[in-house]
Amino acid sequence: MTTPSTHAGTPALANLDSLYSQIAAPLPPVQFTGATGARYNMGAGQPDPASLPKMELIETLEGIFSGPEGDLALMYGDAAGFIGLREVLAAKLKRWEGIETNPKELLIVNGSNHGLATVAQAFLNVGDTAICEAPTFMGGLRPLRQLQAKVHGIPLDDDGMRIDLLEAKLKELVDAGTPAKLVYTIPNFHNPAGVNLSLSRRHRLAELADLFNFVILEDDAYGELRFSGEHIAAIYTMATPGRVVRSATLSKILSAGMRVGYLLAPEPVIARLNAMKLDGGASPFTNRLAAGYYSQHGDAHIHQLIGIYRHKRDALVRGLEEGFADAPALKPVWRIPNGGFFLWMRLPDGVDPVKVAKEAGDRGVAYVGGPAFFADGSGREYIRLAWSMLSEPDLVTAGHLVAESIKVAAHS
Numbered sequence: 496m497t498t499p500s501t502h503a504g505t506p507a508l509a510n511l512d513s514l515y516s517q518i519a520a521p522l523p524p525v526q527f528t529g530a531t532g533a534r535y536n537m538g539a540g541q542p543d544p545a546s547l548p549k550m551e552l553i554e555t556l557e558g559i560f561s562g563p564e565g566d567l568a569l570m571y572g573d574a575a576g577f578i579g580l581r582e583v584l585a586a587k588l589k590r591w592e593g594i595e596t597n598p599k600e601l602l603i604v605n606g607s608n609h610g611l612a613t614v615a616q617a618f619l620n621v622g623d624t625a626i627c628e629a630p631t632f633m634g635g636l637r638p639l640r641q642l643q644a645k646v647h648g649i650p651l652d653d654d655g656m657r658i659d660l661l662e663a664k665l666k667e668l669v670d671a672g673t674p675a676k677l678v679y680t681i682p683n684f685h686n687p688a689g690v691n692l693s694l695s696r697r698h699r700l701a702e703l704a705d706l707f708n709f710v711i712l713e714d715d716a717y718g719e720l721r722f723s724g725e726h727i728a729a730i731y732t733m734a735t736p737g738r739v740v741r742s743a744t745l746s747k748i749l750s751a752g753m754r755v756g757y758l759l760a761p762e763p764v765i766a767r768l769n770a771m772k773l774d775g776g777a778s779p780f781t782n783r784l785a786a787g788y789y790s791q792h793g794d795a796h797i798h799q800l801i802g803i804y805r806h807k808r809d810a811l812v813r814g815l816e817e818g819f820a821d822a823p824a825l826k827p828v829w830r831i832p833n834g835g836f837f838l839w840m841r842l843p844d845g846v847d848p849v850k851v852a853k854e855a856g857d858r859g860v861a862y863v864g865g866p867a868f869f870a871d872g873s874g875r876e877y878i879r880l881a882w883s884m885l886s887e888p889d890l891v892t893a894g895h896l897v898a899e900s901i902k903v904a905a906h907s
């Protein structure tokens with residue numbers, strides 16, 4: 496008899512493979528270009544490390560542990576999340592966006608990735624049809640893929656998702672007997688494309704949800720980080736109640752490491768989502784820390800971040816403009832977003848993205864290539880640069896290096 500082994504390629508692991516469910520089939524990993532730990536890392540949408548409010552968080556924590564909340568922070572808590580945090584967030588939604596809500600309409604999740612997955616699981620059966628933008632955020636795409644949903648991507652333009660194309664696709668899917676049950680959209684400072692869904696398109700999307708009977712998953716991870724222009728009302732505020740579940744997060748405005756996101760929906764929907772959540776309850780520890788910090792410093796911190804990220808965006812764009820000054824024909828096409836973290840670029844025709852990635856990697860530059868953001872794996876002519884993590888001087892240099900990589904790749 497052979498002894499079971501724990502090493503890859505051995506009979507024991509081969510047998511294990513046959514036990515995995517279809518849902519546990521491996522998902523493709525996110526492809527980052529350049530070495531891990533790249534000097535100029537514009538890959539992940541990480542918050543600016545220098546902005547993380549560590550001293551204020553220590554003070555908040557001391558306050559929690561020296562009072563009656565200290566024990567509660569370290570025990571199991573309310574699965575829906577600490578009520579104090581839900582109160583703070585309800586008040587923030589009113590202050591920032593005029594959304595009237597209450598803690599019963601909020602569900603705290605372990606980062607909005609978790610919230611997106613929970614909503615997808617709640618509304619989709621394996622093999623159902625879902626729609627997203629093309630491109631879209633891979634964290635939204637992954638749960639759809641895991642559920643083996645038939646995913647259709649709708650192109651974007653300067654005003655966000657092409658709602659005319661969405662409507663045509665919805666009709667086509669009804670005719671084919673595979674109506675879409677869920678439409679996933681990122682209306683503010685889109686990841687990766689940087690665009691905003693216009694107000695008129697938001698209204699039309701809300702109407703289409705009633706006409707075609709689907710749920711809208713509105714993912715707002717960057718809405719607070721607006722550098723210019725007017726706030727555009729959430730789809731949540733204009734749709735029939737229950738048609739929209741809105742997802743948001745503290746990752747970009749406080750700390751990604753705290754893993755605090757939140758879903759907003761009418762109470763019966765939140766109750767269903769809460770019952771489906773399999774995380775053993777939102778963390779009483781990070782929820783109290785976030786609530787304590789946010790209630791004292793949150794709004795002021797966000798206003799500070801808006802200035803920080805605006806300057807970072809400008810530094811990256813400056814570096815790129817300088818880098819292409821001597822080769823305007825090779826300059827990629829990009830739109831300058833008025834908020835968020837990302838610059839989305841289309842490489843010039845004839846420039847091989849694999850060569851660009853190699854040249855960039857050799858120069859210590861990391862970014863994410865386009866195919867990670869398309870449900871059908873297309874988009875190799877695009878790259879996404881995150882300006883959020885690097886310092887301004889590094890972003891100028893990174894812009895020069897990206898330009899150099901494209902120029903070298905074009906001539907090799």
Ligand SMILES: Cc1ncc(COP(=O)(O)O)c(C=O)c1O
Nearest residue numbers: 540606607608632686716744746
């Ligand atoms: C559009 C969008 N949604 C959701 C998230 C998930 O953030 P988290 O899970 O940290 O809340 C991100 C993070 O990059 C994002 O860009």
